[in-house]
Amino acid sequence: MSDITDPATATPLPARLDPPKAADERTMLTTWLDWHRATVRRKCAGLAPHLTGAAPLPTSPLMTVGGIVSHLRWVEAYWFETVMLNQPDRAPYSAEDPDAEFRVGAQRPLDELLDAYDAQCSRSREIAARLELGTTARNAHRQVTLRWVLLHMLEETARHNGHLDVLRELADGVTGE
Secondary structure, three states: OOOOEEOOOOEEOOOOOOOOOOOOHHHHHHHHHHHHHHHHHHHHOOOOHHHOOOOOOOOOOOOOHHHHHHHHHHHHHHHHHHHHHOOOOOOOOOOOOOOHHHHHHHHOOHHHHHHHHHHHHHHHHHHHHHOOOOOEOOOOOOOOEHHHHHHHHHHHHHHHHHHHHHHHHHHHOOOOO
């Protein structure tokens, strides 16, 4: 575990606990996912507000720090609430604008986006804790298990942490874990 403080706000960042080297399947899946969730906030720590919506990759104009955090928040909501619990999809995207969460994220303050992401991750944890790994989605359009959702969210969050790494380095030169 490494405790660090966000230099922009002087607030401590959530502890990022190293996943165990040996544990049951649920523990391994959830602790690795939580490690990557905590990494999202660390990748954003101290970023100047005006850089939240910066899109430094000419071929990827939607790829911003704020856009990725917003996307991750809505992906959490989709898989845990919409798919696993068959609740309505509340995300800002639509058939007409399938990337709206990226656009919205580029325009909102990063602290608001991170707080919404953290709240959604807490909700996702609560949902996962109530279900068995083999629980099949209640959504008739998606036949996946909680195990699959946890693995997918682990992959999705880790992949986007890589994007945040690159965007952060291009934005202000900050690198690191």
